[in-house]
Amino acid sequence: MLQAVSRKESARRLWLPVVLLLLCAVALAASLKIGSVVIGWSEFFAALMGKGSPMATAVVLDLRLPRALSALVVGGGLALAGALMQVLLRNPLADPYVLGTSGGAAVMVLLVLILGMPYSVVPVAAGAGALLSMGLLLLLVRGPGDWSSSRLLLTGIVLASGWGALISFLLSISEARQIQGMLFWLMGDLQPQAPGWWRSGVVFLALLLSFIFSRDLNLLAQGDLRARSLGLPTKGLRLAVLLAASVLTAAAVTLAGPIGFIGLVVPHMMRLLVGSDHRILIPCSVLAGGALLVFAELLARVLFAPQQLPAGVITAFVGIPIFLLLLQRSVRQSHS
Protein backbone atom coordinates (compact mmCIF):
# COMPACT_ATOMS: atom_id res chain seq x y z
CA MET A 1 0.00 0.00 0.00
CA LEU A 2 2.78 2.35 0.95
CA GLN A 3 4.62 1.42 -2.26
CA ALA A 4 1.65 2.41 -4.35
CA VAL A 5 1.36 5.74 -2.57
CA SER A 6 5.01 6.67 -3.00
CA ARG A 7 4.87 5.70 -6.67
CA LYS A 8 1.78 7.79 -7.20
CA GLU A 9 3.43 10.65 -5.40
CA SER A 10 6.64 10.52 -7.41
CA ALA A 11 4.67 10.37 -10.66
CA ARG A 12 2.83 13.53 -9.65
CA ARG A 13 6.09 15.18 -8.75
CA LEU A 14 7.32 14.77 -12.30
CA TRP A 15 4.33 15.93 -14.24
CA LEU A 16 3.35 19.06 -12.39
CA PRO A 17 6.53 21.10 -13.01
CA VAL A 18 6.42 19.99 -16.65
CA VAL A 19 2.81 21.11 -17.00
CA LEU A 20 3.62 24.42 -15.32
CA LEU A 21 6.58 24.96 -17.62
CA LEU A 22 4.27 24.39 -20.58
CA LEU A 23 1.80 26.79 -19.02
CA CYS A 24 4.52 29.45 -18.83
CA ALA A 25 5.30 28.89 -22.51
CA VAL A 26 1.62 29.15 -23.45
CA ALA A 27 1.25 32.30 -21.36
CA LEU A 28 4.28 33.89 -23.00
CA ALA A 29 3.09 32.96 -26.48
CA ALA A 30 -0.40 34.33 -25.80
CA SER A 31 1.05 37.51 -24.36
CA LEU A 32 3.18 38.02 -27.48
CA LYS A 33 0.38 37.21 -29.92
CA ILE A 34 -2.61 38.98 -28.38
CA GLY A 35 -3.00 42.70 -27.94
CA SER A 36 -4.66 45.87 -29.18
CA VAL A 37 -2.64 45.71 -32.39
CA VAL A 38 -3.95 42.65 -34.24
CA ILE A 39 -1.19 40.55 -35.75
CA GLY A 40 -1.96 37.47 -37.89
CA TRP A 41 -0.26 34.13 -37.31
CA SER A 42 2.06 34.25 -40.31
CA GLU A 43 3.10 37.79 -39.53
CA PHE A 44 3.53 36.82 -35.85
CA PHE A 45 5.97 34.00 -36.64
CA ALA A 46 7.81 36.19 -39.11
CA ALA A 47 8.13 38.87 -36.44
CA LEU A 48 9.44 36.29 -33.93
CA MET A 49 12.14 35.32 -36.44
CA GLY A 50 12.88 39.01 -36.94
CA LYS A 51 11.72 38.91 -40.57
CA GLY A 52 8.28 40.53 -40.26
CA SER A 53 7.17 44.03 -41.08
CA PRO A 54 8.95 46.68 -38.96
CA MET A 55 5.68 47.51 -37.21
CA ALA A 56 4.85 43.89 -36.23
CA THR A 57 8.43 43.22 -35.18
CA ALA A 58 8.47 46.34 -33.01
CA VAL A 59 5.17 45.44 -31.33
CA VAL A 60 6.07 41.79 -30.67
CA LEU A 61 9.76 42.01 -29.83
CA ASP A 62 10.15 45.52 -28.43
CA LEU A 63 6.83 46.06 -26.66
CA ARG A 64 5.25 42.72 -25.78
CA LEU A 65 8.31 40.49 -25.25
CA PRO A 66 10.10 42.59 -22.59
CA ARG A 67 6.84 43.18 -20.76
CA ALA A 68 5.94 39.48 -20.78
CA LEU A 69 9.41 38.50 -19.57
CA SER A 70 9.13 41.08 -16.80
CA ALA A 71 5.77 39.64 -15.77
CA LEU A 72 7.33 36.16 -15.68
CA VAL A 73 10.23 37.28 -13.48
CA VAL A 74 8.10 39.44 -11.18
CA GLY A 75 5.40 36.76 -10.81
CA GLY A 76 7.92 34.01 -10.09
CA GLY A 77 9.81 36.22 -7.66
CA LEU A 78 6.71 37.28 -5.74
CA ALA A 79 5.44 33.69 -5.48
CA LEU A 80 8.82 32.64 -4.10
CA ALA A 81 8.90 35.59 -1.69
CA GLY A 82 5.43 34.59 -0.46
CA ALA A 83 6.39 30.94 0.00
CA LEU A 84 9.49 31.97 1.96
CA MET A 85 7.58 34.42 4.16
CA GLN A 86 5.04 31.70 4.91
CA VAL A 87 7.86 29.49 6.20
CA LEU A 88 9.51 32.30 8.15
CA LEU A 89 6.29 33.50 9.79
CA ARG A 90 4.74 30.02 9.92
CA ASN A 91 1.53 31.38 8.50
CA PRO A 92 -0.07 30.47 5.15
CA LEU A 93 -1.56 33.98 4.89
CA ALA A 94 1.81 35.76 4.79
CA ASP A 95 2.38 37.76 1.61
CA PRO A 96 4.82 40.59 0.82
CA TYR A 97 1.96 42.93 -0.16
CA VAL A 98 -0.47 42.17 2.67
CA LEU A 99 2.20 42.45 5.37
CA GLY A 100 3.70 45.70 4.10
CA THR A 101 7.02 44.49 2.68
CA SER A 102 6.19 45.81 -0.79
CA GLY A 103 4.93 49.04 0.79
CA GLY A 104 8.25 49.60 2.58
CA ALA A 105 10.11 49.11 -0.68
CA ALA A 106 7.71 51.42 -2.55
CA VAL A 107 8.12 54.25 -0.02
CA MET A 108 11.90 54.11 -0.41
CA VAL A 109 11.66 54.11 -4.21
CA LEU A 110 9.34 57.16 -4.19
CA LEU A 111 11.68 58.93 -1.79
CA VAL A 112 14.61 58.37 -4.15
CA LEU A 113 12.60 59.67 -7.13
CA ILE A 114 11.30 62.74 -5.31
CA LEU A 115 14.71 63.65 -3.93
CA GLY A 116 16.02 63.36 -7.49
CA MET A 117 18.72 60.87 -6.57
CA PRO A 118 20.35 58.86 -9.39
CA TYR A 119 18.24 55.99 -10.71
CA SER A 120 20.93 53.45 -9.83
CA VAL A 121 20.11 53.97 -6.13
CA VAL A 122 16.55 52.69 -6.63
CA PRO A 123 17.25 48.93 -6.23
CA VAL A 124 19.30 49.47 -3.07
CA ALA A 125 16.64 51.76 -1.62
CA ALA A 126 13.89 49.24 -2.43
CA GLY A 127 15.87 46.43 -0.82
CA ALA A 128 16.48 48.54 2.29
CA GLY A 129 12.78 49.42 2.49
CA ALA A 130 11.65 45.80 2.17
CA LEU A 131 14.18 44.65 4.75
CA LEU A 132 13.19 47.46 7.12
CA SER A 133 9.51 46.57 6.87
CA MET A 134 10.13 42.84 7.38
CA GLY A 135 12.51 43.52 10.29
CA LEU A 136 9.94 45.80 11.93
CA LEU A 137 7.26 43.15 11.54
CA LEU A 138 9.39 40.43 13.13
CA LEU A 139 10.41 42.76 15.93
CA LEU A 140 6.79 43.69 16.67
CA VAL A 141 5.38 40.17 16.71
CA ARG A 142 8.14 38.50 18.73
CA GLY A 143 8.59 38.70 22.43
CA PRO A 144 6.19 37.49 25.09
CA GLY A 145 2.59 36.68 24.32
CA ASP A 146 1.19 34.33 21.78
CA TRP A 147 2.52 34.29 18.25
CA SER A 148 -0.91 34.01 16.87
CA SER A 149 -2.10 34.34 13.34
CA SER A 150 -4.35 37.31 14.05
CA ARG A 151 -1.61 39.24 15.85
CA LEU A 152 0.78 38.75 12.96
CA LEU A 153 -1.77 39.72 10.33
CA LEU A 154 -3.00 42.72 12.28
CA THR A 155 0.53 44.01 12.82
CA GLY A 156 1.44 43.46 9.17
CA ILE A 157 -1.69 45.13 7.86
CA VAL A 158 -1.24 48.15 10.13
CA LEU A 159 2.36 48.35 8.97
CA ALA A 160 1.17 48.22 5.35
CA SER A 161 -1.34 51.00 5.93
CA GLY A 162 1.43 53.02 7.60
CA TRP A 163 3.50 52.73 4.42
CA GLY A 164 0.33 53.63 2.49
CA ALA A 165 -0.01 56.85 4.49
CA LEU A 166 3.63 57.71 3.84
CA ILE A 167 3.04 57.09 0.14
CA SER A 168 0.07 59.48 0.14
CA PHE A 169 2.21 62.07 1.88
CA LEU A 170 5.03 61.68 -0.64
CA LEU A 171 2.58 61.90 -3.56
CA SER A 172 0.97 65.05 -2.22
CA ILE A 173 4.29 66.89 -1.96
CA SER A 174 5.63 65.72 -5.34
CA GLU A 175 5.33 67.64 -8.58
CA ALA A 176 2.15 67.30 -10.62
CA ARG A 177 3.89 66.00 -13.72
CA GLN A 178 5.32 63.05 -11.78
CA ILE A 179 2.10 62.00 -10.12
CA GLN A 180 0.35 60.17 -12.98
CA GLY A 181 3.36 57.87 -13.57
CA MET A 182 3.85 57.24 -9.87
CA LEU A 183 0.18 56.41 -9.36
CA PHE A 184 0.18 53.86 -12.14
CA TRP A 185 3.38 52.32 -10.86
CA LEU A 186 1.91 52.13 -7.35
CA MET A 187 -1.06 50.16 -8.68
CA GLY A 188 1.29 47.47 -9.91
CA ASP A 189 1.98 48.37 -13.52
CA LEU A 190 4.21 46.53 -15.97
CA GLN A 191 5.90 48.71 -18.56
CA PRO A 192 7.38 47.48 -21.86
CA GLN A 193 10.70 47.19 -20.08
CA ALA A 194 12.89 44.09 -19.91
CA PRO A 195 13.37 42.52 -16.46
CA GLY A 196 17.10 43.20 -16.61
CA TRP A 197 19.93 40.93 -15.57
CA TRP A 198 20.07 41.69 -11.88
CA ARG A 199 16.36 41.01 -11.30
CA SER A 200 16.36 37.81 -13.33
CA GLY A 201 19.57 36.86 -11.53
CA VAL A 202 18.07 37.53 -8.09
CA VAL A 203 15.01 35.41 -8.83
CA PHE A 204 17.06 32.59 -10.36
CA LEU A 205 19.61 32.58 -7.53
CA ALA A 206 16.90 32.66 -4.86
CA LEU A 207 15.11 29.80 -6.60
CA LEU A 208 18.31 27.76 -6.77
CA LEU A 209 19.18 28.37 -3.11
CA SER A 210 15.62 27.69 -1.93
CA PHE A 211 15.66 24.44 -3.85
CA ILE A 212 19.01 23.37 -2.41
CA PHE A 213 17.80 24.22 1.09
CA SER A 214 14.25 22.96 0.54
CA ARG A 215 14.52 20.17 3.14
CA ASP A 216 15.77 22.76 5.64
CA LEU A 217 12.71 24.88 4.82
CA ASN A 218 10.51 21.86 5.51
CA LEU A 219 12.07 21.56 8.95
CA LEU A 220 11.83 25.29 9.64
CA ALA A 221 8.11 25.17 8.78
CA GLN A 222 7.68 22.74 11.72
CA GLY A 223 8.75 25.41 14.19
CA ASP A 224 12.03 26.52 15.68
CA LEU A 225 12.36 23.97 18.49
CA ARG A 226 11.54 20.95 16.34
CA ALA A 227 13.88 22.16 13.62
CA ARG A 228 16.71 22.56 16.11
CA SER A 229 16.04 19.12 17.57
CA LEU A 230 16.72 17.73 14.09
CA GLY A 231 20.02 19.59 13.92
CA LEU A 232 19.06 22.68 11.92
CA PRO A 233 20.94 25.94 12.66
CA THR A 234 17.70 27.91 12.65
CA LYS A 235 19.10 31.37 13.44
CA GLY A 236 21.21 31.56 10.31
CA LEU A 237 18.56 30.00 8.14
CA ARG A 238 15.83 32.36 9.33
CA LEU A 239 18.06 35.35 8.61
CA ALA A 240 18.81 34.02 5.12
CA VAL A 241 15.10 33.49 4.42
CA LEU A 242 14.34 37.02 5.66
CA LEU A 243 17.00 38.46 3.35
CA ALA A 244 15.89 36.42 0.35
CA ALA A 245 12.21 37.36 0.73
CA SER A 246 13.12 41.05 1.09
CA VAL A 247 15.44 41.11 -1.92
CA LEU A 248 12.89 39.27 -4.07
CA THR A 249 10.17 41.72 -3.07
CA ALA A 250 12.47 44.65 -3.79
CA ALA A 251 13.34 43.27 -7.23
CA ALA A 252 9.65 42.91 -8.06
CA VAL A 253 8.67 46.34 -6.71
CA THR A 254 11.38 48.24 -8.60
CA LEU A 255 10.12 46.74 -11.84
CA ALA A 256 6.36 46.62 -11.47
CA GLY A 257 5.39 48.47 -8.31
CA PRO A 258 3.68 46.72 -5.40
CA ILE A 259 1.71 43.89 -7.03
CA GLY A 260 -0.36 42.03 -4.46
CA PHE A 261 -1.55 38.53 -3.66
CA ILE A 262 0.62 36.51 -6.08
CA GLY A 263 2.75 35.48 -3.09
CA LEU A 264 -0.39 34.42 -1.24
CA VAL A 265 -2.51 32.75 -3.91
CA VAL A 266 0.13 30.81 -5.81
CA PRO A 267 1.84 28.88 -2.97
CA HIS A 268 -1.60 28.12 -1.58
CA MET A 269 -2.85 26.63 -4.85
CA MET A 270 0.36 24.65 -5.21
CA ARG A 271 0.04 23.32 -1.66
CA LEU A 272 -3.39 21.98 -2.56
CA LEU A 273 -1.87 20.22 -5.58
CA VAL A 274 1.43 18.86 -4.25
CA GLY A 275 1.31 19.17 -0.44
CA SER A 276 3.66 21.14 1.78
CA ASP A 277 6.98 19.58 0.77
CA HIS A 278 9.15 22.52 -0.32
CA ARG A 279 11.28 20.35 -2.58
CA ILE A 280 8.37 20.39 -5.00
CA LEU A 281 6.40 23.37 -3.69
CA ILE A 282 9.16 25.93 -4.39
CA PRO A 283 9.81 25.21 -8.10
CA CYS A 284 6.09 24.77 -8.77
CA SER A 285 5.25 28.09 -7.05
CA VAL A 286 7.83 30.01 -9.07
CA LEU A 287 6.60 28.58 -12.39
CA ALA A 288 2.94 29.09 -11.53
CA GLY A 289 3.57 32.62 -10.22
CA GLY A 290 5.32 33.54 -13.46
CA ALA A 291 2.55 32.11 -15.63
CA LEU A 292 -0.17 33.73 -13.52
CA LEU A 293 1.28 37.23 -13.75
CA VAL A 294 1.87 36.89 -17.53
CA PHE A 295 -1.82 36.00 -17.90
CA ALA A 296 -2.89 38.78 -15.53
CA GLU A 297 -0.84 41.30 -17.48
CA LEU A 298 -2.37 40.08 -20.76
CA LEU A 299 -5.85 40.33 -19.28
CA ALA A 300 -5.09 43.84 -18.02
CA ARG A 301 -4.18 44.89 -21.57
CA VAL A 302 -7.13 43.36 -23.45
CA LEU A 303 -10.00 43.54 -20.97
CA PHE A 304 -10.83 47.22 -21.58
CA ALA A 305 -8.67 47.73 -24.68
CA PRO A 306 -7.45 50.19 -25.78
CA GLN A 307 -7.56 51.27 -22.12
CA GLN A 308 -4.82 49.39 -20.17
CA LEU A 309 -5.27 48.43 -16.55
CA PRO A 310 -2.37 47.93 -14.13
CA ALA A 311 -1.76 44.18 -13.68
CA GLY A 312 -1.94 44.68 -9.89
CA VAL A 313 -5.64 45.48 -10.20
CA ILE A 314 -6.26 42.07 -11.79
CA THR A 315 -4.22 40.17 -9.18
CA ALA A 316 -6.05 42.02 -6.40
CA PHE A 317 -9.44 41.11 -7.87
CA VAL A 318 -8.39 37.45 -7.94
CA GLY A 319 -6.41 37.50 -4.71
CA ILE A 320 -8.69 39.29 -2.25
CA PRO A 321 -11.59 36.80 -2.39
CA ILE A 322 -9.15 33.92 -1.99
CA PHE A 323 -7.45 35.67 0.93
CA LEU A 324 -10.79 36.22 2.67
CA LEU A 325 -11.78 32.61 2.08
CA LEU A 326 -8.50 31.37 3.58
CA LEU A 327 -8.83 33.69 6.55
CA GLN A 328 -12.37 32.49 7.15
CA ARG A 329 -11.22 28.89 7.03
CA SER A 330 -8.25 29.40 9.35
CA VAL A 331 -10.47 31.17 11.88
CA ARG A 332 -12.94 28.29 11.78
CA GLN A 333 -10.10 25.77 12.17
CA SER A 334 -8.64 27.48 15.23
CA HIS A 335 -12.05 27.43 16.92
CA SER A 336 -12.82 23.78 16.22
Next chain:
Amino acid sequence: MSHLEARGLSVTVAATRVCEDLNVTIKPGEVWSVLGRNGVGKTTLLHTLAGLAPCASGSVAIDDVDISRLSGRARAQQIGILFQHSDDLSSLTGHDLLVNARHPWIGRWQGVERKDEQIIERVARDHAIAHLIDQQFGVLSGGERRRIELAALAVQDTRVVLLDEPVNHLDLHFQIQLLTDLLRQWRTQKKVVVMVMHDLNLATRFSDHLLCLLGDGESLSGPTEVVANEENFSRLIGHPIRQHVADGRALFVPV
Protein backbone atom coordinates in the same frame (compact mmCIF):
# COMPACT_ATOMS: atom_id res chain seq x y z
CA MET B 1 26.64 1.74 23.59
CA SER B 2 26.38 5.22 24.93
CA HIS B 3 25.49 6.79 28.20
CA LEU B 4 23.99 10.18 28.94
CA GLU B 5 25.38 12.14 31.80
CA ALA B 6 24.50 15.31 33.68
CA ARG B 7 27.63 16.74 35.29
CA GLY B 8 27.07 19.33 37.99
CA LEU B 9 24.11 20.50 35.95
CA SER B 10 22.25 23.62 37.06
CA VAL B 11 19.25 24.80 35.09
CA THR B 12 17.13 27.86 35.67
CA VAL B 13 14.16 29.12 33.70
CA ALA B 14 12.94 32.67 34.35
CA ALA B 15 13.05 32.86 38.17
CA THR B 16 12.62 29.11 38.74
CA ARG B 17 15.55 26.96 39.75
CA VAL B 18 14.93 23.60 38.08
CA CYS B 19 17.95 21.71 39.40
CA GLU B 20 21.24 22.54 41.05
CA ASP B 21 24.48 20.62 40.74
CA LEU B 22 22.68 17.57 39.38
CA ASN B 23 24.89 14.54 38.76
CA VAL B 24 23.30 11.52 37.13
CA THR B 25 24.54 8.90 34.70
CA ILE B 26 21.99 7.15 32.54
CA LYS B 27 23.28 3.89 31.15
CA PRO B 28 22.27 2.13 27.92
CA GLY B 29 19.09 0.12 28.34
CA GLU B 30 17.90 2.16 31.32
CA VAL B 31 14.55 3.93 31.41
CA TRP B 32 14.32 7.03 33.61
CA SER B 33 11.25 9.01 34.55
CA VAL B 34 11.40 12.68 35.50
CA LEU B 35 8.69 13.54 38.04
CA GLY B 36 7.64 16.82 39.58
CA ARG B 37 4.83 19.25 40.13
CA ASN B 38 3.49 21.57 37.42
CA GLY B 39 5.85 24.40 36.62
CA VAL B 40 8.83 22.85 38.39
CA GLY B 41 10.73 22.74 35.08
CA LYS B 42 10.50 19.13 33.88
CA THR B 43 10.18 20.12 30.23
CA THR B 44 13.01 22.63 30.53
CA LEU B 45 15.27 19.96 32.00
CA LEU B 46 14.40 17.61 29.15
CA HIS B 47 15.17 20.34 26.60
CA THR B 48 18.50 20.95 28.34
CA LEU B 49 19.33 17.25 28.12
CA ALA B 50 18.47 17.48 24.41
CA GLY B 51 20.81 20.45 23.91
CA LEU B 52 17.92 22.76 23.03
CA ALA B 53 17.99 24.93 26.16
CA PRO B 54 21.06 26.42 27.86
CA CYS B 55 22.32 25.32 31.27
CA ALA B 56 23.34 27.87 33.92
CA SER B 57 26.38 25.77 34.82
CA GLY B 58 27.67 22.26 34.43
CA SER B 59 27.18 20.20 31.30
CA VAL B 60 25.40 17.35 29.57
CA ALA B 61 27.58 14.69 27.99
CA ILE B 62 27.14 11.67 25.76
CA ASP B 63 29.97 9.17 25.98
CA ASP B 64 32.03 11.81 27.81
CA VAL B 65 31.57 14.37 25.01
CA ASP B 66 29.94 17.65 26.04
CA ILE B 67 26.89 17.99 23.77
CA SER B 68 27.36 21.76 23.46
CA ARG B 69 30.56 20.93 21.53
CA LEU B 70 28.67 18.83 18.99
CA SER B 71 27.36 20.25 15.74
CA GLY B 72 23.58 20.40 15.48
CA ARG B 73 23.66 17.56 13.00
CA ALA B 74 25.88 15.29 15.12
CA ARG B 75 23.69 16.00 18.14
CA ALA B 76 20.53 15.17 16.19
CA GLN B 77 22.07 11.86 15.14
CA GLN B 78 22.41 10.92 18.81
CA ILE B 79 19.52 12.57 20.64
CA GLY B 80 15.87 12.40 19.60
CA ILE B 81 13.05 14.12 21.44
CA LEU B 82 9.27 13.76 21.47
CA PHE B 83 7.65 17.11 22.20
CA GLN B 84 4.58 17.48 24.34
CA HIS B 85 2.49 19.34 21.74
CA SER B 86 1.95 18.70 18.05
CA ASP B 87 -0.78 21.27 17.30
CA ASP B 88 1.55 23.20 15.01
CA LEU B 89 1.95 20.35 12.54
CA SER B 90 -1.62 20.18 11.30
CA SER B 91 -0.92 20.93 7.63
CA LEU B 92 1.79 18.27 7.32
CA THR B 93 1.25 14.62 6.46
CA GLY B 94 2.74 11.84 8.55
CA HIS B 95 4.99 11.00 5.63
CA ASP B 96 6.35 14.59 5.61
CA LEU B 97 7.14 14.22 9.31
CA LEU B 98 8.96 10.91 8.81
CA VAL B 99 11.01 12.31 5.92
CA ASN B 100 11.92 15.33 8.06
CA ALA B 101 13.00 13.02 10.89
CA ARG B 102 15.56 11.47 8.52
CA HIS B 103 17.17 14.90 8.01
CA PRO B 104 20.18 14.45 10.35
CA TRP B 105 21.35 11.48 8.28
CA ILE B 106 21.09 13.14 4.85
CA GLY B 107 23.96 15.30 3.59
CA ARG B 108 23.46 18.72 1.98
CA TRP B 109 24.16 17.43 -1.53
CA GLN B 110 22.30 14.18 -1.03
CA GLY B 111 18.62 13.82 -1.66
CA VAL B 112 16.22 11.57 0.20
CA GLU B 113 17.47 8.29 -1.22
CA ARG B 114 15.91 4.88 -1.75
CA LYS B 115 17.66 3.75 1.45
CA ASP B 116 15.90 6.45 3.48
CA GLU B 117 12.55 5.63 1.90
CA GLN B 118 13.11 1.98 2.81
CA ILE B 119 13.80 2.89 6.44
CA ILE B 120 10.60 4.97 6.47
CA GLU B 121 8.59 2.13 4.95
CA ARG B 122 9.97 -0.39 7.43
CA VAL B 123 9.29 1.83 10.45
CA ALA B 124 5.79 2.62 9.17
CA ARG B 125 5.10 -1.11 8.92
CA ASP B 126 6.63 -1.92 12.34
CA HIS B 127 4.62 0.83 13.99
CA ALA B 128 1.44 -0.11 12.11
CA ILE B 129 0.94 3.44 10.80
CA ALA B 130 1.32 2.77 7.05
CA HIS B 131 -2.37 3.49 6.53
CA LEU B 132 -2.16 6.85 8.33
CA ILE B 133 0.88 8.55 6.91
CA ASP B 134 -0.65 10.06 3.80
CA GLN B 135 -3.27 11.96 5.76
CA GLN B 136 -2.80 15.43 7.13
CA PHE B 137 -1.89 15.60 10.79
CA GLY B 138 -4.84 17.87 11.54
CA VAL B 139 -7.46 15.18 10.79
CA LEU B 140 -5.85 12.46 12.93
CA SER B 141 -6.77 11.66 16.53
CA GLY B 142 -4.40 12.39 19.40
CA GLY B 143 -3.42 8.74 19.65
CA GLU B 144 -2.71 8.44 15.94
CA ARG B 145 -0.57 11.58 16.00
CA ARG B 146 1.41 10.26 18.92
CA ARG B 147 2.04 6.98 17.09
CA ILE B 148 3.34 8.85 14.05
CA GLU B 149 5.57 11.07 16.16
CA LEU B 150 6.99 8.01 17.92
CA ALA B 151 7.59 6.43 14.52
CA ALA B 152 9.42 9.63 13.53
CA LEU B 153 11.73 9.08 16.52
CA ALA B 154 12.42 5.57 15.26
CA VAL B 155 13.22 6.98 11.81
CA GLN B 156 15.63 9.47 13.38
CA ASP B 157 17.28 6.40 14.91
CA THR B 158 19.08 7.97 17.88
CA ARG B 159 20.72 6.24 20.83
CA VAL B 160 19.22 8.68 23.29
CA VAL B 161 15.42 9.03 23.35
CA LEU B 162 13.79 11.83 25.34
CA LEU B 163 10.01 11.86 25.75
CA ASP B 164 7.91 14.73 27.11
CA GLU B 165 4.77 13.21 28.62
CA PRO B 166 4.54 10.49 25.94
CA VAL B 167 1.13 9.18 27.02
CA ASN B 168 -0.56 12.44 27.94
CA HIS B 169 -4.20 12.63 26.76
CA LEU B 170 -4.20 9.05 25.49
CA ASP B 171 -6.72 6.33 26.32
CA LEU B 172 -5.68 4.25 29.33
CA HIS B 173 -5.47 1.05 27.30
CA PHE B 174 -3.27 2.75 24.75
CA GLN B 175 -1.03 4.26 27.47
CA ILE B 176 -0.21 0.80 28.85
CA GLN B 177 0.19 -0.80 25.43
CA LEU B 178 2.42 1.94 24.10
CA LEU B 179 4.71 2.06 27.13
CA THR B 180 4.95 -1.74 27.28
CA ASP B 181 5.80 -2.23 23.60
CA LEU B 182 8.09 0.73 23.07
CA LEU B 183 10.06 0.43 26.26
CA ARG B 184 10.60 -3.31 25.76
CA GLN B 185 11.91 -2.59 22.28
CA TRP B 186 14.15 0.28 23.40
CA ARG B 187 15.53 -1.69 26.36
CA THR B 188 16.62 -4.52 24.06
CA GLN B 189 18.13 -1.98 21.66
CA LYS B 190 20.08 -0.60 24.63
CA LYS B 191 18.81 2.94 24.14
CA VAL B 192 19.04 5.60 26.80
CA VAL B 193 15.45 6.60 27.58
CA VAL B 194 14.36 9.59 29.68
CA MET B 195 10.68 10.52 29.92
CA VAL B 196 8.83 13.25 31.70
CA MET B 197 5.85 11.64 33.45
CA HIS B 198 2.86 12.96 35.27
CA ASP B 199 1.41 9.74 36.69
CA LEU B 200 3.33 8.29 39.66
CA ASN B 201 2.05 4.78 39.09
CA LEU B 202 2.89 4.65 35.39
CA ALA B 203 6.33 6.05 36.19
CA THR B 204 7.09 3.49 38.89
CA ARG B 205 5.69 0.65 36.80
CA PHE B 206 7.56 1.41 33.58
CA SER B 207 10.87 2.98 34.59
CA ASP B 208 13.83 1.49 36.44
CA HIS B 209 15.07 4.86 37.70
CA LEU B 210 13.36 8.02 38.90
CA LEU B 211 14.50 11.63 38.95
CA CYS B 212 12.27 13.70 41.21
CA LEU B 213 12.38 17.49 40.87
CA LEU B 214 11.30 18.79 44.25
CA GLY B 215 11.35 22.50 43.41
CA ASP B 216 13.79 25.26 44.27
CA GLY B 217 16.65 23.36 42.64
CA GLU B 218 16.37 20.32 44.87
CA SER B 219 16.24 16.89 43.32
CA LEU B 220 16.29 13.23 44.23
CA SER B 221 17.36 10.39 41.99
CA GLY B 222 18.02 6.68 42.06
CA PRO B 223 16.60 3.26 41.26
CA THR B 224 12.81 3.15 41.36
CA GLU B 225 12.63 0.67 44.26
CA VAL B 226 14.77 2.98 46.40
CA VAL B 227 13.17 6.33 45.51
CA ALA B 228 9.51 5.27 45.25
CA ASN B 229 8.15 5.44 48.79
CA GLU B 230 5.47 7.29 50.72
CA GLU B 231 7.85 9.84 52.20
CA ASN B 232 9.56 10.86 48.96
CA PHE B 233 6.36 10.96 46.94
CA SER B 234 4.47 12.94 49.60
CA ARG B 235 7.23 15.50 49.48
CA LEU B 236 7.29 15.44 45.66
CA ILE B 237 3.58 15.98 45.27
CA GLY B 238 3.08 18.24 48.28
CA HIS B 239 0.21 16.05 49.43
CA PRO B 240 0.21 12.92 51.65
CA ILE B 241 0.58 9.76 49.56
CA ARG B 242 -0.15 6.20 50.75
CA GLN B 243 1.39 3.07 49.29
CA HIS B 244 -0.82 0.05 48.62
CA VAL B 245 -0.12 -3.26 46.99
CA ALA B 246 -2.37 -4.62 44.26
CA ASP B 247 -1.60 -7.55 41.96
CA GLY B 248 1.89 -7.66 43.43
CA ARG B 249 2.59 -4.04 42.39
CA ALA B 250 3.13 -0.98 44.53
CA LEU B 251 0.41 1.61 43.99
CA PHE B 252 0.66 5.18 45.19
CA VAL B 253 -2.61 6.86 46.07
CA PRO B 254 -3.20 10.38 47.42
CA VAL B 255 -4.88 10.46 50.80
